[in-house]
Amino acid sequence: MRGVTLGRVSVSAGSAVVVPGHSSRGRVSRRCLRLLEAAARLVEREGVRTVVLTGGGARGAREAAQMAEAWTGRRDVELVVEPTARNTAENAARSLQLLLERGIDDATVVCAPQHVPRVRYLFGGLYERFGVRCRVQAAWRAPHPFALAREVAAFAVARRQRRAVLAELETALRG
DSSP, X not given: OTTOOOOOOSSOOOEEEEEEOOOOSSSOOHHXXXXXXXXXXXXXXXXXXXXXXXXXXXXXXXXXXXXXXXXXXXXXXXXXXEOXXXXXXXXXXXXXXXXXXXXXXXXXXXXXXXXXXXHIIIIIHHHHHTTOEEEEEESSSOOOHHHHHHHHHHHHTHHHHHHHHHHHHHHHHHO
């Protein structure tokens, strides 16, 4: 990214689990609850102290806030809610800013299996560009064929969305 120079974090400042929302229509979906359950298991197993919940949702519903209310994992973790992202690229960019603010240099993104390639491309590409190690973990197996078809369509616009959030990040990090 031109014009912005960020130093890499030299000492591990911590790790986080990031959960992008999953198609909220006014309530937390069953799929989203499965993502939260997978994230809670990861928090327990890895001793993670920060969980970032991101997603704006449809029709004014704040998906990230709904996920925070539905969280059944450990209560001693920091639940960070980012309610403005409208797509996967914005989820990646806005969660990255929250990680950088906290000095976190290692994150695991929990997503549905059909989203893994796009999440690796968007989250992995952005996070690693700013010195944050990114792993992606699928919450369950065997996605429905319709979900795969929808994912192919979403991946088609991912490159354009990534360019847009890089410009947004550049502006945010300069100010």
